[in-house]
Amino acid sequence: MSEMIRLLVADDDINYREELRRAFQNHPSVRVTGLAQSGRDALNLARDGAPDAALVDLGLVDMSGLEAAEQIAKVSPGTAVFIVTDAPSMELYRRATALGVRQVFTKSMGTADMAAHIEQEVESIRDQMRRKAEELPLAPPGSGPFRKNVLHAPKRLQTVKKVTIGVLSPKGGVGKTTTAVNMAAAAAAQADLGVRVCLVDLNEFGCVTMQLNLGSPERALDGDPLAARNILNWQYIEGNPSREELEEFLVRHPDGIWVIPTVPAPEKIVEVSQQLIRKVLDILRHHFDLIIIDLPPSITLDVSWSTAELVDYLFVVVTADVQVIPGMSQLNKILSMLNCETKCYRLVNKYNEPEALSMTELDKCVPYPNLGKFPEDPGVRKACKQGRPYVLVKPDSEYARSIRAVLNQVFPVFAGEHPKRGFAVKRLFGFLGGGRGV
Ligand SMILES: Nc1ncnc2c1ncn2[C@@H]1O[C@H](COP(=O)(O)OP(=O)(O)OP(=O)(O)O)[C@@H](O)[C@H]1O
Ligand SMILES: [Mg+2]
Structure with missing residues (x-):
């Protein structure tokens, strides 16, 4: 990966947030750059910082992780969103991916595995964005329509x-x-x-x-x-x-x-x-x-x-x-x-x-x-x-x-x-x- 992946972690459990922050501290490509304890904090951070990826706990205090994930995708469409839960299920995976969530992780998953999934999804979003940018028409030259x-x-x-x-x-x-x-x-x-x-x-x-x-x-x-x-x-x-x-x-x-x-x-x-x-x-x-x-x-x-x-x-x-x-x-x-x-x-x-x-x-x-x-x-x-x-x-x-x-x-x-x-x-x-x- 050419650029460091900026990761937002949204979880009401401060220990889990800190554990992830520490775990990624020396990681070669992923860094935790935002910590949110509620869905609302997560939305504000996503909106202002447009992180590359967000790990969202399924059970946030003020809203469900799925709701937060859906909103994050709206305010920061370039962010790859992942749900984290203790109890994953096929039904949850189906509902989450229908909302644009990339993967559902279990809380016990190791950082190396998590990072590999995150890298893959972020790289695919970046590719997609690059391709879209290339397809866009060039702006007309000149520095403004009314200058003349x-x-x-x-x-x-x-x-x-x-x-x-x-x-x-x-x-x-x-x-x-x-x-x-x-x-x-x-x-x-x-x-x-x-x-x-x-x-x-x-x-x-x-x-x-x-x-x-x-x-x-x-x-x-x-x-x-x-x-x-x-x-x-x-x-x-x-x-x-x-x-x-x-x-x-x-x-x-x-x-x-x-x-x-x-x-x-x-x-x-x-x-x-x-x-x-x-x-x-x-x-x-x-x-x-x-x-x-x-x-x-x-x-x-x-x-x-x-x-x-x-x-x-x-x-x-x-x-x-x-x-x-x-x-x-x-x-x-x-x-x-x-x-x-x-x-x-x-x-x-x-x-x-x-x-x-x-x-x-x-x-x-x-x-x-x-x-x-x-x-x-x-x-x-x-x-x-x-x-x-x-x-x-x-x-x-x-x-x-x-x-x-x-x-x-x-x-x-x-x-x-x-x-x-x-x-x-x-x-x-x-x-x-x-x-x-x-
Ligand atoms: N040209 C500039 N030089 C230095 N600092 C700037 C410049 N333009 C904006 N800033 C600073 O950048 C910060 C963000 O600016 P501002 O609040 O205007 O952004 P915004 O797009 O309105 O943000 P939001 O999306 O939160 O409404 C502010 O601290 C502002 O002082
Ligand atoms: Mg403003």
Whole structure:
């Protein structure tokens, strides 16, 4: 095996977890990189880390191992899932494999045997992914569909139309929220143009409000502005609210971004129907020029594909690393089923990390026109922690310039990037908005 296999172990018995971790400590090809004591922990780790393999105990505390295995396959389709039990049976094997589980192991099985099975299954998944990546069409060349228009600064009214962007990714932790927050902050900073920006958090483990230092939706108590204003409260809005009425349902960030926080508990994400998303977007389009929606890393969640159908653009954020490949084939398949491919654009985050995939390699597995790339910058991470978008902390950084350049291709409001057009845009917004302030 060329690369080390990263193994997630989910078992409520701490002794068994530790025993496996120790057993694989010096193994030449398998390493335990995640330990989960519940099904929910396992799902979070699988979603964020996209491990190569997962060993899931049949009897977890909060859900059955089969249920966890099925969910893991959804949030991390490139992970080979194995069930571990004291009492294997043909019936269990049949049910497990029907859910996509690769093998059922007995707890007494030796590590060498286990490792051999794991290696074989992981290698077969990797092969399958490589073949799929090779079959995908190449992305069209060029760095974005609107570059030509933008450079020639169209001066007609519709050039700065209202824009709705969904931000998604094939796996967790690639920088969706960071990108969404920074794009929103950069656009909102154009307040003198009257640009109004709304950032909607539809990731059930949402971090938008955290990255903006507005608090955690999960910890919001009654009376807290986040509790009263999260997305679920929008179902109580009737008719066409006035701007003042609407502001009661939004959280305002001091840098001028209006935010709709995510659901107050992850399991409530199922309550966010396409009907609700449509209603929210219809209302927002009356009051905002730019709407950015931060989505979960899994396209299989209803909320992701429902939003994908309703937005003008889908920004697929990836890091330049092989870990994005397994999730991409599923993402591509679903986006093509939804006929959404033509509104998809690729953004490459941390393109300059060591051992990064080249743009040509990314063209194969993320076959959408490339709108831009962002450098890895420790300042970005620090700014996230401090709750202040990096584009505002360091507007002259390469990161900030790239964020503005990307956004300018679909929502051209940055005079600095294209001086002539900026002037035209300013007049245009003044005319449209009558001096609206954010
Ligand atoms: N260009 C960058 N340079 C340095 N750090 C970055 C960069 N982009 C993102 N990060 C850091 O990477 C981490 C993950 O980013 P972020 O939370 O935006 O990812 P995500 O895709 O939204 O994750 P999730 O799937 O959990 O929602 C954060 O700590 C963030 O600060
Ligand atoms: Mg996020």
